[in-house]
Amino acid sequence: MPGVRRAPHENVATVLVDPCALADLELEVMALDLRVWPVRTAPICADGPREAFQIRRRLLTRQRGAWDLAADWTPVWIGFGPSWRVDDEPLPWAAHATLWQVLDAHAEHVRFHRRLGGVRRLAVPQDVGR
Numbered sequence: 700m701p702g703v704r705r706a707p708h709e710n711v712a713t714v715l716v717d718p719c720a721l722a723d724l725e726l727e728v729m730a731l732d733l734r735v736w737p738v739r740t741a742p743i744c745a746d747g748p749r750e751a752f753q754i755r756r757r758l759l760t761r762q763r764g765a766w767d768l769a770a771d772w773t774p775v776w777i778g779f780g781p782s783w784r785v786d787d788e789p790l791p792w793a794a795h796a797t798l799w800q801v802l803d804a805h806a807e808h809v810r811f812h813r814r815l816g817g818v819r820r821l822a823v824p825q826d827v828g829r
Contacts (some may be wrong), residue, residue, distance in 0.1 A: 708817035710790055711736070711776035712798055715758055715769045720808035724801075731797055732780030736821055737773055743819045758810070769810045776818060777802075790815075 716724055716735075725735040738744060738751040754774040759766050783794040795815070802809050 707820050709776075709778050709820050710815045711778045711818055711821075712802070712811055712815055713754060713758070714775050714777055714802065714809050714811040715755060715766070715772040716775050717769070717808035718771075718773050720805060721773055721775070724805055724809070728777060728798075728801055731801065732782040733798060733801070734778045734780055734821070736776045736778065738776060739773070741776065741818075741821065743821060762810075766810045772810070776821070778821060 721735075721737075728735055737747075738754055739747040741747055741750075744750045751774045755769075755772070758774070759770060777798060779790060779794050779798075783790060785791075799813055802811055
């Protein structure tokens, strides 16, 4: 359809993260201008706990038992900060490669598929004291 545009969205990886590793993963990806958004508290979710439950359940069910150890892990979205974006161009492959490399390094504590999905834009809170 001519003239139909997709609503603004954020490219994210949906990842199940072992809660004991979440803080370390978040610090590591922040240094690479990647952002971790726990679904449970994401500002775009009207009912974050319910959405987190549904995402976790869907991911676990699709794996038919292979990811059962992640039954109580935290679903997060990992998005890309401004240094990865060039105007309205698609994300460069280097952004994808960097994300997959970090997640592979934490393989014991994460479960994910090598693909990105789209969610509504996630606004980063600005420092109030500026």
